[in-house]
Amino acid sequence: MLLAVIVRRAAMALITLAGVAVIVFVLLRVVPGDPVAMMISPGATAADIAALKAHYGLDAPIPEQFRIWAAGIVTGDFGTSITLHLPVTEVLASRLPATVELALLALFVAVILGGGVAIAGTLMRRTAGETVIDGLNSIMLAVPDFIWALALVLLFAVALPVLPLTGRIDPELAEGFATKFYLTESLLTGRIGVAGNILSHMIMPALALALPLAAVIVRLLKQSLKEAMVQDYVLLGRIKGLGELRLVLQEALRNAIGPTLALTGVQFTFLIGGTVIVERIFAYPGIGNLAIDAVINRDFPLIQGLVLLFGLIFILVNVAVDLGVAALNPRLRYA
Amino acid sequence: MEHSAQIASVLTTEKPEPRPLPAYLRLARDPKVVCAGGFIILLMVLAIGAPLIAPQDPLAQNLLNATLPPVGFADAEPGFLLGTDGLGRDVLSRVIYGSRVSLTVAFVAAGLACLIGSLLGLMAGYLGAITDAVISRLVDIWMAFPPVLLSILLIAVIGTGLHSVIIAIVVIDWTRFCRVVRTETMNQAQMDYVIAARTVGFSRPATLFREILPNVVPVLIALLTLEMGIAVVVEAILSFVGLSVSSDTPTWGGMIAEGRQIVHEAWWVLAVPLAALFATVVAFNQLGDGLARSLDPVLRR
Numbered sequence: 001m002l003l004a005v006i007v008r009r010a011a012m013a014l015i016t017l018a019g020v021a022v023i024v025f026v027l028l029r030v031v032p033g034d035p036v037a038m039m040i041s042p043g044a045t046a047a048d049i050a051a052l053k054a055h056y057g058l059d060a061p062i063p064e065q066f067r068i069w070a071a072g073i074v075t076g077d078f079g080t081s082i083t084l085h086l087p088v089t090e091v092l093a094s095r096l097p098a099t100v101e102l103a104l105l106a107l108f109v110a111v112i113l114g115g116g117v118a119i120a121g122t123l124m125r126r127t128a129g130e131t132v133i134d135g136l137n138s139i140m141l142a143v144p145d146f147i148w149a150l151a152l153v154l155l156f157a158v159a160l161p162v163l164p165l166t167g168r169i170d171p172e173l174a175e176g177f178a179t180k181f182y183l184t185e186s187l188l189t190g191r192i193g194v195a196g197n198i199l200s201h202m203i204m205p206a207l208a209l210a211l212p213l214a215a216v217i218v219r220l221l222k223q224s225l226k227e228a229m230v231q232d233y234v235l236l237g238r239i240k241g242l243g244e245l246r247l248v249l250q251e252a253l254r255n256a257i258g259p260t261l262a263l264t265g266v267q268f269t270f271l272i273g274g275t276v277i278v279e280r281i282f283a284y285p286g287i288g289n290l291a292i293d294a295v296i297n298r299d300f301p302l303i304q305g306l307v308l309l310f311g312l313i314f315i316l317v318n319v320a321v322d323l324g325v326a327a328l329n330p331r332l333r334y335a
Numbered sequence: 336m337e338h339s340a341q342i343a344s345v346l347t348t349e350k351p352e353p354r355p356l357p358a359y360l361r362l363a364r365d366p367k368v369v370c371a372g373g374f375i376i377l378l379m380v381l382a383i384g385a386p387l388i389a390p391q392d393p394l395a396q397n398l399l400n401a402t403l404p405p406v407g408f409a410d411a412e413p414g415f416l417l418g419t420d421g422l423g424r425d426v427l428s429r430v431i432y433g434s435r436v437s438l439t440v441a442f443v444a445a446g447l448a449c450l451i452g453s454l455l456g457l458m459a460g461y462l463g464a465i466t467d468a469v470i471s472r473l474v475d476i477w478m479a480f481p482p483v484l485l486s487i488l489l490i491a492v493i494g495t496g497l498h499s500v501i502i503a504i505v506v507i508d509w510t511r512f513c514r515v516v517r518t519e520t521m522n523q524a525q526m527d528y529v530i531a532a533r534t535v536g537f538s539r540p541a542t543l544f545r546e547i548l549p550n551v552v553p554v555l556i557a558l559l560t561l562e563m564g565i566a567v568v569v570e571a572i573l574s575f576v577g578l579s580v581s582s583d584t585p586t587w588g589g590m591i592a593e594g595r596q597i598v599h600e601a602w603w604v605l606a607v608p609l610a611a612l613f614a615t616v617v618a619f620n621q622l623g624d625g626l627a628r629s630l631d632p633v634l635r636r
Contacts, residue, residue: 019476027492142620143613144568146575150591150609158602165598276483277572281595292576295491303488311480 009322013315020311021304025069028300029062058300069304078308079301083294088305092287096309097180098168099279099286103272105183105202106209110271111264113210114217121218122225122248133218140215145274149208149281156204166283169198205282209271216267217260224256231255258328265321269314361629368625371618378615382434390416391425393432393585398423402601418603420593426607429585433608436497436579436586437615440570441563444504448566449559451505452512457551459513460520461543470517474510482507486569490578497580500573504566512558519554523547557627564619571612587612 053059060068072079078088121133156163164170169182173194179185183202186195228234229252237251276288283289287306294302362368381388391414400423404411411418417427459470480488489503523529524547532546533539573579574588575595582589587608594605 015472016476019472020480023476024488027488138621138624139617142564142617144616146568146572147609147613147616150595150605151613153595153598154602154606154609157598273483276487277575280576292487295487296576296578298491303491307480307488314480 005326006319006323009319013319016315017308017311021070021073021308022066024304024307025066026062028303029065073308078305081294081302082299083297084299084302088301091290091302092305092309094180095285095287095290098182098284099272099275099288101181101183102202102205102279102284102286103209103268103275106206106271107213107264107268109206110210110213110217114214115221117214117218118221118225119248119253121222122229122252123244125226125229133222137215137218140211141219143212143215145208145212145271146277146281148211149205149278152204152208153281163204164201165204166201168201168285169194173197201282201284205275205278205284208278208281209274212274213264213267213271217264220263221256221260224259225252228252228256258325261328262321262325265317265324268321269317272310272313272317362625365625365629367621368629371620371622371625374614374618375622378434378618379438381431382438385432385435389425389428389431390414391428393424393428394583396422396424402597402604404601405603405607417607418601420590420604421597421601426590426604429590430587430608430611432585433587433590434611434615436574436584437567437570437612439497440500440504441566441619444501444566444570445508445559445562447501447505448508448562449512449555452509453516453551453555455509456513456516457520457543457548460517461524461539461547463521467517470513474513477507477510480507482569483572486573487576487578490573495578495581500570500579503573504569507569508562508565511562512555515554515558516551519551520547523550553630554627557623557630560619560623560626564616564623567612567615567619 050059058065069079076089078092080086081088081091084091117133117137121130124130124133153165157165168174174182177185183195183198186192186198225248229248231252233255234247234251237247242250275286276291278284279286279288280292287309290302291306291310293299294306397419400412400415400419401421403415403419403423405418405426406413406416408418415425415427417425417430419425420429455470459467485507486503489506490499493499493502520543529542529546532542537546570579570586571588571591574586575592577589577592579586579588590608591605591612594601594603594608598605
């Protein structure tokens, strides 16, 4: 049964992705700006321009361009970036690991922070502490990653200048890596000093991405936990003499976590979308920052590749969340 | 009628239930709504009266007065209450003028997104079948794009400027309204009053707009207010990246981008517009929350 769900999900995902591909392609072809006009030198002749257009396949009719591009995608060829003069696949592969590590670190921070505050709030229920948490959280829920990122810049640039404001790693340390997963690799190979340097670069962007998600987790998880704490099985635990903290962690959390997991999954896609602007603010070399440059430079092949990649990530996350929720909740498995 | 009601209440010795307060009175008693609404009205006054209120010309450069700190810090000049930026322009006046772009985008973009999204949502929810399938699939495809990326992509396609920012927000955020209105319409369409309207001979469009729509409006108002906050942030992000209005119009996002560059020399150039953006976003959000709570009969209980 689970297999049938997966197959149906995958089919839907493919249709959505094809829709994304067509929309992006058509949108970019109706752009008045000409990418070739931006790369030629002022003295270029009409013949030079035509040759350049032919080189990037921009002289063919639009349906033909789409056919070539779509055929390329199927074989893993996304074309050549106009500004970077490199295959799009290569550019994406070299930039994606930075964003993956940042997004996962942010997710981790959000879950720890949000889960911790939700549990603390449940322990403090019906006290002034809970009122403070609820009040702060209702404001936190309104503040987007863009504002957090700049508030962190302000805090760490002026009041507490201890963290680097830009980049992913100090340039002199960025050598001797076998992969582009710098943080994972340095942790696995035991280079703790290097990992510390990478983390000091990542903590601000990760925090900016994590705080809005943490606020969402606090609100939902605390609500679910409070509902669980008045159930009979918690009362039974209390009669058996379990302490308040153990009641929350052992009894209530297990039953209350379901909806939060599902929502966290959905919200994780927003977090990934947020990497675009947050990477820009911290000059972090991921695909989000790349996307803004690609759009400013009208680098069509790169924009198409990036949008498809983001679309694919979104869909994969959604499918993974659906499957995870179904696996955790037997009642949904056959839906 | 009045007599029998009085007799009934005497006989049962029960007081008649107090009539629930009308929505506007309930709202006026909610401190969150009053503060947030008051702030937004203040902001509107500042935006409209900017030429009268702003102490300085927001574009006047004076390199001799560059990066003066806010009043209260060493070397401050009394004429520049919140300091000056890297070109010697008055930060306070620029923030006041910047609210014009922010509020224009908030009202126009959110309003249009609401109009388009609601119409499609009403159709999908009430007509069902193929209309619903097409619109819902369209929403799914739309939501597969990261919004920030889609807005930047759209600006690249249609060019920069205030119109482009508004179009980009409408094109991206109509889905929020569409999804909520569709669900709400589906729920309403199954109610007895809708069946009754059809039975007494209301046409389908008349049922949709005269019977169902008024019952969807409360949800819509709350959603619209929340969307205004989102629109203000999107405009700020696009100005920050340099894809909104041209740089000779002061915007909060543009000021933030300048402030980010000189944060080590003049933190107030970043802090002041960021604080304005923060307060505006929180105000729209709290107002939307308050409206949702007092206008939604289910949440109210």
